[in-house]
Amino acid sequence: MRNLSKISTKNLSDAPFFYENWQAELADSLSDVGELYAYLGLDMPDGYYAPRGFGLRVPKAFADKMSKGSLKDPLLLQVLPDIQETILAVGYTHDPLAENDQNPAKGLLHKYKNRVLITATGACAVHCRYCFRQHFDYQANMPNREELVKIGEYISSNHQIDEVIFSGGDPLSLSHRRLLVWFEMMNALSNVKTIRIHTRLPVVLPNRVDQELLSLLKSSPKNIVMVLHINHPNEIDEVLANKCQLLRQAGVTLLNQTVLLKGVNDEVNTLCKLSHALFDMGVLPYYLHILDKVQGASHFDLPIARAVQIYWQLLENMSGYLVPKLVQELPNRPYKTPVNLHQ
Numbered sequence: 001m002r003n004l005s006k007i008s009t010k011n012l013s014d015a016p017f018f019y020e021n022w023q024a025e026l027a028d029s030l031s032d033v034g035e036l037y038a039y040l041g042l043d044m045p046d047g048y049y050a051p052r053g054f055g056l057r058v059p060k061a062f063a064d065k066m067s068k069g070s071l072k073d074p075l076l077l078q079v080l081p082d083i084q085e086t087i088l089a090v091g092y093t094h095d096p097l098a099e100n101d102q103n104p105a106k107g108l109l110h111k112y113k114n115r116v117l118i119t120a121t122g123a124c125a126v127h128c129r130y131c132f133r134q135h136f137d138y139q140a141n142m143p144n145r146e147e148l149v150k151i152g153e154y155i156s157s158n159h160q161i162d163e164v165i166f167s168g169g170d171p172l173s174l175s176h177r178r179l180l181v182w183f184e185m186m187n188a189l190s191n192v193k194t195i196r197i198h199t200r201l202p203v204v205l206p207n208r209v210d211q212e213l214l215s216l217l218k219s220s221p222k223n224i225v226m227v228l229h230i231n232h233p234n235e236i237d238e239v240l241a242n243k244c245q246l247l248r249q250a251g252v253t254l255l256n257q258t259v260l261l262k263g264v265n266d267e268v269n270t271l272c273k274l275s276h277a278l279f280d281m282g283v284l285p286y287y288l289h290i291l292d293k294v295q296g297a298s299h300f301d302l303p304i305a306r307a308v309q310i311y312w313q314l315l316e317n318m319s320g321y322l323v324p325k326l327v328q329e330l331p332n333r334p335y336k337t338p339v340n341l342h343q
């Protein structure tokens with residue numbers, strides 16, 4: 001299944017080895033647009049857009065995967081603030097999935113019947129410009145100790161819940177100590193069969209996958225599923241492949257979700273290359289998402305007819321298990337909605 005020789009080794013020599021730990025590496029992320037231009041050897045434009053709220057944030061390990069000197073780099077396009085974010089596009093909102101109405105307790109979203117979603121932190125290692133939670137009020141939703149107890153009670157008293165999803169912000173940006181608290185709580189709930197972690201951290205800061213994390217995951221009696229978020233094959237290199245191998249050895253099932261983004265990955269060849277690279281490192285392509293209509297991200301959207309056209313070509317060119325499900329999330333639907341391929 002794995003053929004690591006197919007994976008680029010160009011970044012191995014760049015792997016940061018001089019940080020004390022992943023937190024120190026995270027703290028050294030790029031957070032200034034000018035600094036990112038300089039880091040990538042790009043000429044500074046006369047003016048550039050630097051948003052106030054959801055600012056730039058890019059770990060250097062992720063910036064190292066970008067081509068130097070190219071403003072069109074598909075990884076750069078995902079993180080570089082763009083003046084088009086200020087467009088007030090019709091149909092785009094601050095809460096595209098109406099999540100603000102589905103919080104039975106602070107930090108807990110119950111949108112789907114058998115599973116709940118926990119936003120244990122608002123922090124992310126990287127700020128993706130298309131993120132559907134970029135306006136989410138994490139501060140107002142952050143559970144304190146009391147609410148943590150409430151969350152535990154809510155889950156244990158709802159017996160249809162068998163899966164708990166830790167989602168964005170990025171749960172792996174939590175310290176080991178805080179992650180441990182959450183795991184101890186979930187491990188103790190008998191109706192919880194599976195703990196799922198949605199994360200981009202192993203991709204943008206692979207050193208986050210350290211021995212402490214691997215031991216924590218390995219020691220849990222629950223099924224552990226990790227859903228990575230990789231949009232482009234250039235995000236995959238041997239460093240990440242090695243981390244995925246360690247995660248799988250720790251008993252973690254690895255899946256990937258991708259957001260279809262105009263100008264970044266809206267080509268059949270790119271998506272085929274991505275699926276193959278994922279499979280080579282033991283990760284199954286899971287979802288291909290239509291962009292959620294969040295205010296500020298309309299320039300990444302592409303017509304649904306184009307998405308469907310690309311999808312048929314994926315089906316034509318790859319084995320079924322390499323083709324992720326094409327879905328969109330619609331407000332107040334208790335599932336991800338499969339896109340109608342006959343439109």
Ligand code: SF4
Nearest residue numbers: 124127128131168200
């Ligand atoms: S929640 Fe996920 S998509 Fe959103 S900014 Fe964080 S890492 Fe990116």
